Amino acid sequence: REKAVTGVALADEQAKMVIRDVPDKPGVAATIFSALGENKINVDMIIQATQKDGTNSITFTLDQDDLKPALRVLEEIAKMYSGSKIEYNDQIAKVSIVGVGMISQPGVAAKMFKTLADNGINIELISTSEIKISCAIAKAQGVKAVNALHKAFELDTVRQPQLV
Amino acid sequence: REKAVTGVALADEQAKMVIRDVPDKPGVAATIFSALGENKINVDMIIQATQKDGTNSITFTLDQDDLKPALRVLEEIAKMYSGSKIEYNDQIAKVSIVGVGMISQPGVAAKMFKTLADNGINIELISTSEIKISCAIAKAQGVKAVNALHKAFELDTVRQPQLV
Numbered sequence: 603r604e605k606a607v608t609g610v611a612l613a614d615e616q617a618k619m620v621i622r623d624v625p626d627k628p629g630v631a632a633t634i635f636s637a638l639g640e641n642k643i644n645v646d647m648i649i650q651a652t653q654k655d656g657t658n659s660i661t662f663t664l665d666q667d668d669l670k671p672a673l674r675v676l677e678e679i680a681k682m683y684s685g686s687k688i689e690y691n692d693q694i695a696k697v698s699i700v701g702v703g704m705i706s707q708p709g710v711a712a713k714m715f716k717t718l719a720d721n722g723i724n725i726e727l728i729s730t731s732e733i734k735i736s737c738a739i740a741k742a743q744g745v746k747a748v749n750a751l752h753k754a755f756e757l758d759t760v761r762q763p764q765l766v
Numbered sequence: 767r768e769k770a771v772t773g774v775a776l777a778d779e780q781a782k783m784v785i786r787d788v789p790d791k792p793g794v795a796a797t798i799f800s801a802l803g804e805n806k807i808n809v810d811m812i813i814q815a816t817q818k819d820g821t822n823s824i825t826f827t828l829d830q831d832d833l834k835p836a837l838r839v840l841e842e843i844a845k846m847y848s849g850s851k852i853e854y855n856d857q858i859a860k861v862s863i864v865g866v867g868m869i870s871q872p873g874v875a876a877k878m879f880k881t882l883a884d885n886g887i888n889i890e891l892i893s894t895s896e897i898k899i900s901c902a903i904a905k906a907q908g909v910k911a912v913n914a915l916h917k918a919f920e921l922d923t924v925r926q927p928q929l930v
C-alpha cells in the first residue's frame with residue numbers, strides 16, 4: 603500500500619484574523635475579500651464554518667507582516683456590519699500533512715489530530731483539501747508538531763512545503 | 767500572465783454535519799475523527815474556525831449516503847461532551863475553483879465570492895488550499911454556480927474534478 607502521507611510542511615510566520623458575527627447573506631464574503639484584494643493583502647487559508655442565528659464568522663490566515671494593513675481594512679469593513687467584531691493572533695503556525703493516498707484512507711486525519719493531541723497541542727483551525735490537511739496551532743509548538751507528525755507517519759526528511 | 771484559475775469542479779451529492787460546542791482542548795478532534803475512521807466513514811472537507819468562550823464547533827462534509835451512519839457515530843460522541851449539539855443538512859453542493867496561478871493573485875477568492883453573490887448564492891462553508899478554493903452552497907444552486915464561475919473565469923469546458 604502506498605504511503606498515504608508523503609510530506610509534512612510548516613509555515614510559522616503566520617497570523618490569523620477573524621471577523622465575527624457578519625450577516626450570513628450573499629455578498630458579505632465578496633465585500634471582505636475584495637477589500638483585502640484591492641489592498642494587495644495576500645491571504646493564505648480562508649475558513650468559514652456553519653452559520654448560527656443568521657450570522658457567521660470568517661477566519662483567515664496571512665503573513666505576520668500583513669497583519670497591520672489587514673487590520674485597517676477589516677476595521678473599515680466592520681463599520682458596515684453592526685455587531686461584527688475583529689479578533690487576531692499573530693503567534694500562529696500552520697502545520698500540514700500532504701499525500702495523494704489520503705483520499706482513500708479515512709483514518710489519516712484522525713491520526714494527525716491524535717498525534718497533535720498526544721503532544722499536548724491544541725488545534726485552533728482545521729482546513730482540508732483532497733490531498734492536504736492543515737491545522738493552525740500556537741506558533742511556539744510548530745517545530746514540536748512537525749517532528750511528532752514526521753515520526754507518526756514514518757517520514758525520513760522534512761520535505762519542502764509542496765504546492766497542494 | 768497565466769490564467770489563475772484553470773478549472774471548476776462540482777460535487778453535488780454531499781451532506782454537511784456540524785458538532786457544535788465541544789471543548790476546545792487537545793484530543794477532541796482526534797476522538798471525533800477516530801470514531802468516524804473506525805466506522806469507515808469517508809469525510810471530505812473538515813472545517814474548524816476559531817473557538818469562542820473555550821468551546822468550538824467542527825463542520826465536515828461527506829457523501830449523502832454516509833449521513834445516517836455518521837449521525838449514529840456523532841450521537842455517541844456528543845454524549846461525551848455535555849452541551850454539544852449535532853446539526854446536519856443533506857442538501858449541499860461543493861463548488862471549487864482550481865489553479866496553480868491563484869497563489870500570486872489576491873483577488874481570485876474575491877472574484878469567486880462576488881460571482882456567487884451576483885447570482886444570489888449564499889456561501890455556507892469556505893475551505894481553501896494553495897491551489898483550490900471550495901465553497902459549500904445549497905445543492906439546488908450547484909449547476910448555476912458552476913456555470914457562473916465558468917463564465918467569470920473565462921473557461922471553456924467543465925474540467926473533470928481535479929485531485930488538488
Ligand SMILES: C[C@@H](O)[C@H](N)C(=O)O
Nearest residue numbers: 626628629630631889
Ligand atoms: C458569511 C458569508 O460567507 C455569506 N454567507 C456570503 O455568502 O457572503
Ligand SMILES: C[C@@H](O)[C@H](N)C(=O)O
Nearest residue numbers: 725791792793794795
Ligand atoms: C476543537 C478541537 O479541535 C480541539 N481544539 C482539539 O485540539 O482537538
